[in-house]
Amino acid sequence: xxxxxxxxxxxxxxxxxxxxxxxxxxxxxxxxxxxxxxxxxxxxxxxxxxxxxxxxxxxxxxxxxxxxxxxxxxxxxxxxxxxxxxxxxxxxxxxxxxxxxxxxxxxxxxxxxxxxxxxxxxxxxxxxxxxxxxxxxxxxxxxxxxxx
Numbered sequence: 001x002x003x004x005x006x007x008x009x010x011x012x013x014x015x016x017x018x019x020x021x022x023x024x025x026x027x028x029x030x031x032x033x034x035x036x037x038x039x040x041x042x043x044x045x046x047x048x049x050x051x052x053x054x055x056x057x058x059x060x061x062x063x064x065x066x067x068x069x070x071x072x073x074x075x076x077x078x079x080x081x082x083x084x085x086x087x088x089x090x091x092x093x094x095x096x097x098x099x100x101x102x103x104x105x106x107x108x109x110x111x112x113x114x115x116x117x118x119x120x121x122x123x124x125x126x127x128x129x130x131x132x133x134x135x136x137x138x139x140x141x142x143x144x145x146x147x148x
Contacts, residue, residue: 026052033061037068038075 028050036046043057043065050057057065084091096102 033064034068038071
């Protein structure tokens with residue numbers, strides 16, 4: 001079998017070397033990826049703008065995505081906090097529920113002779129036996145109070 005001859009390079013020309021088979025890597029500006037993520041763009045949208053595939057964004061620039069998304073979250077929190085501190089009642093309630101774990105208590109409501117309801121549901125609409133036991137206890141207490 002004849003040996004393959006090595007191709008001669010023309011003098012003054014440099015041939016780009018590849019690391020392996022496949023396409024050469026796409027040049028992408030990391031700062032642009034982070035800025036687009038900070039605007040709330042999805043990975044697909046960012047890939048479309050910078051001219052590469054979505055998978056490339058996840059594989060090579062996930063740290064930029066995370067940085068951009070985190071900066072966006074911080075900015076939104078800053079604005080929400082400013083609104084709440086300026087007296088926006090809706091924002092105060094929302095932040096209280098989200099960050100402080102505050103919630104409105106669920107009350108048990110008994111309406112006349114009807115079955116008691118918790119959060120608008122009757123015992124038949126629950127499947128867990130413990131919840132049914134709670135409803136039974138409520139029913140007993142209601143009856144014992146009526147006899148007194």
